[in-house]
Amino acid sequence: MRWAARAGWAVAAVLGAALLARLLGVERGAVPALTMALLPLLLALSYPLLLGAVLLRRRRLSAVALALAVAHGLLVAPATARSDRPCEGVPLRVAVANLLYSNPTPAEAGTAVAAQEADVVVLPELTRAGLPAVAAVGAPHSAAVPPRNQRSPGLLSRLPLRDVAVPVVGGRDWPRVTVDAGGVPVRVLAVHTLPPNTHGRQWQQSLRDLDDEVAALDGPVVVVGDFNADRAHASFRALLDDGVRDAHAERGRGLATTWPAGFPVLHLDHVLVRDGGGARVAVCDVREFAVPGSDHLGVVADLAVARG
Secondary structure, three states, X not given: OHHHHHHHHHHHHHHHHHHHHHHXXXXXXXXXXXXXXXXXXXXXXXXXXXXXXXXXXXXXXXXXXXXXXXXXXXXXXXXXXXXXXXXXXXXEEEEEOOOOOOOOOHHHHHHHHHOOOOOEEEEEEEOHHHHHHHHHHOOOEEEOXXXXXXXXXXXXXXXXXXXXXOOEEOOEEOOEEEEEEOOEEEEEEEEEOOOOOOOHHXXXXXXXXXXXXXXXXXXXXXXXXXXXXXXXXXXXXXXXXXXXXXXXXXXXXXXXXXXXXXXXXXXXXXXXXXXXXXXXXXXXXXXXXXXXXXXXXXXXXXXXXXXX
């Protein structure tokens, strides 16, 4: 069974290299970015590897496989630990739905989004061709509906918008607005980064700029969009390390996935929240929904905003 042991060591070497890349924050480029995103799935191979090593009575391989299995547990634990924050306050429902710029049925996609009855909707990949989706959503207030065929996030709202701004971040227009939740002003930031496999430097800079902006805001913040990243990426974890919380992780669903829609394996679409200015933002529920014609699942989160 020497060949089986050699195969086991080869698998262990690959998993160890991927784990080391995670620890070093290596994520720029197509292969590193995808490997980091898939790392929780890849490290799950450590369990059959451990079983095989034990059956083969390979002590050193068993020890390595055990270490990899422990690493996997430590990696996924923060994503599955549900918060015990009370869901109290004024309800605020937000949704994100990447329409896909070439969506053949934008009106149907908009109808699916409208069915979520969100107060604020972010459409990360919106073009002029996707405007039937905007009409179908039917929200009376909007920011940054793109001109010509430019792909940029659209932000739609049932609530009046204040402090509307559309700064250029990472080469794209990202709407920034304030909405009122029972007398508490909440900053809502729309996000759509360029993908890390083709625009690694811009992707990382976009997330750093977002981190800086969130840190500079005093009040409660909700960040919504397609980040082309999740907690497997160091650039995304920097946001979480600065006090921003992922809605999925808050409800113990941090291992949820949103892309590709037919067989999702990556978690790219997020609702992030942060307390501030003496106000709290709790996550009451978060779920995915189908968006016709898109390669992403949508995400809708029920939040509660309270003072004190």
